[in-house]
Amino acid sequence: MLYSTLRRFLFSLSAENAHDISLWTIALAYRLGLLGWGSKTGREGKPVEAMGLKFSHPVGLAAGLDKSGDFIDGLSALGFSFVEIGTLTPRAQPGNPHPRMFRVPGHDAILNRMGFNNKGINHALERIAACKESPIIGLNIGKNLATPIEKAVEDYLHCLKLGYSSADYISVNISSPNTPGLRELQYGDQLANLLEKLKNQQLALASDGKYVPLAVKLAPDLTPTELGMCCENILKHDIDGIIATNTTLDKSAIQGARFSTEAGGLSGAPLTIPACSMLREIKRITGEKVSLIGVGGIMNADDARERIAAGADLLQIYSGFVYRGPSLIGDILKVLRESAG
Ligand SMILES: Cc1cc2nc3c(=O)[nH]c(=O)nc-3n(C[C@H](O)[C@H](O)[C@H](O)COP(=O)(O)O)c2cc1C
Numbered sequence: 001m002l003y004s005t006l007r008r009f010l011f012s013l014s015a016e017n018a019h020d021i022s023l024w025t026i027a028l029a030y031r032l033g034l035l036g037w038g039s040k041t042g043r044e045g046k047p048v049e050a051m052g053l054k055f056s057h058p059v060g061l062a063a064g065l066d067k068s069g070d071f072i073d074g075l076s077a078l079g080f081s082f083v084e085i086g087t088l089t090p091r092a093q094p095g096n097p098h099p100r101m102f103r104v105p106g107h108d109a110i111l112n113r114m115g116f117n118n119k120g121i122n123h124a125l126e127r128i129a130a131c132k133e134s135p136i137i138g139l140n141i142g143k144n145l146a147t148p149i150e151k152a153v154e155d156y157l158h159c160l161k162l163g164y165s166s167a168d169y170i171s172v173n174i175s176s177p178n179t180p181g182l183r184e185l186q187y188g189d190q191l192a193n194l195l196e197k198l199k200n201q202q203l204a205l206a207s208d209g210k211y212v213p214l215a216v217k218l219a220p221d222l223t224p225t226e227l228g229m230c231c232e233n234i235l236k237h238d239i240d241g242i243i244a245t246n247t248t249l250d251k252s253a254i255q256g257a258r259f260s261t262e263a264g265g266l267s268g269a270p271l272t273i274p275a276c277s278m279l280r281e282i283k284r285i286t287g288e289k290v291s292l293i294g295v296g297g298i299m300n301a302d303d304a305r306e307r308i309a310a311g312a313d314l315l316q317i318y319s320g321f322v323y324r325g326p327s328l329i330g331d332i333l334k335v336l337r338e339s340a341g
Pocket of ligand 1: 062063064067087101110111112114116140176217247266268269271297298318
């Protein structure tokens with residue numbers, strides 16, 4: 001009720017202004033003590049173990065909302081059991097020119113071409129160190145725009161090394177459509193080389209005592225053959241988790257709608273079916289060997305239940321959070337509690 005009123009105001013602003021104002025409002029509410037126990041009531045769920053970590057319940061925040069880790073406390077106090085920050089790059093970068101984020105309300109969708117705007121990994125690590133809340137924190141890492149694709153591995157290794165001791169898990173983003181060439185890393189030798197180097201680095205860092213799992217985030221636009229090869233590579237390199245999916249380049253679902261011809265990746269309701277099908281296929285291929293994080297078009301509790309039935313251990317939301325507000329977390333957990341009996 002409260003969010004539907006607030007949403008009317010937020011949706012009268014440009015998508016990126018609404019995004020910024022929402023995050024600063026959450027941060028202010030947190031500082032004033034207005035979030036916390038009260039906002040978490042009804043957001044209890046069944047604990048889940050995935051990637052060797054214990055989550056208080058399965059609902060987390062997807063990457064891209066808190067790009068630099070500035071809002072972890074407030075977002076955690078809203079009830080997410082884990083918050084994935086980023087995508088973070090070695091150096092701060094401004095991202096693409098504005099406007100670069102568009103709501104498509106008739107389709108409960110968002111189109112974006114942000115381009116990894118973030119304050120750099122060092123800034124995020126300072127923010128994590130200053131956190132008062134203790135959600136599980138995923139660090140989503142990528143490459144700077146200026147780094148040629150042949151040198152991308154160096155950026156990922158840099159972020160992995162720097163972020164390792166501060167993160168609970170590291171998410172390797174090779175599926176954003178808004179950094180030219182990035183998605184090439186999902187294929188063949190480029191993927192094998194990246195995963196091998198990251199795995200070796202992870203094991204070397206783990207020898208000091210703390211094992212931080214690695215998850216790979218995939219695009220929904222892979223063909224079944226490409227997806228099969230990706231999964232094979234992920235299994236071969238003992239990667240701990242797969243996050244499916246990022247945004248899609250397929251805009252057929254919003255054809256004719258305002259902004260439908262803008263460049264960028266589409267998220268929200270148009271992704272519900274493709275992201276769920278892809279997750280089901282990943283589960284079929286990988287079985288129990290990898291933890292699965294389902295994301296993409298989880299707009300209501302039924303979508304969440306279906307994603308769990310398709311094989312997800314954990315869920316993430318982004319567009320659903322924008323369209324339904326924080327109560328979506330409680331709605332999902334309620335249905336999951338009921339279906340668990
Ligand atoms: C405005 C916006 C920015 C995003 N930025 C990132 C990002 O930096 N890194 C990333 O891995 N995913 C990013 N995503 C993708 C989301 O994490 C998620 O995978 C995708 O939106 C599908 O989920 P949804 O349908 O719940 O939104 C972004 C999504 C949106 C809408």
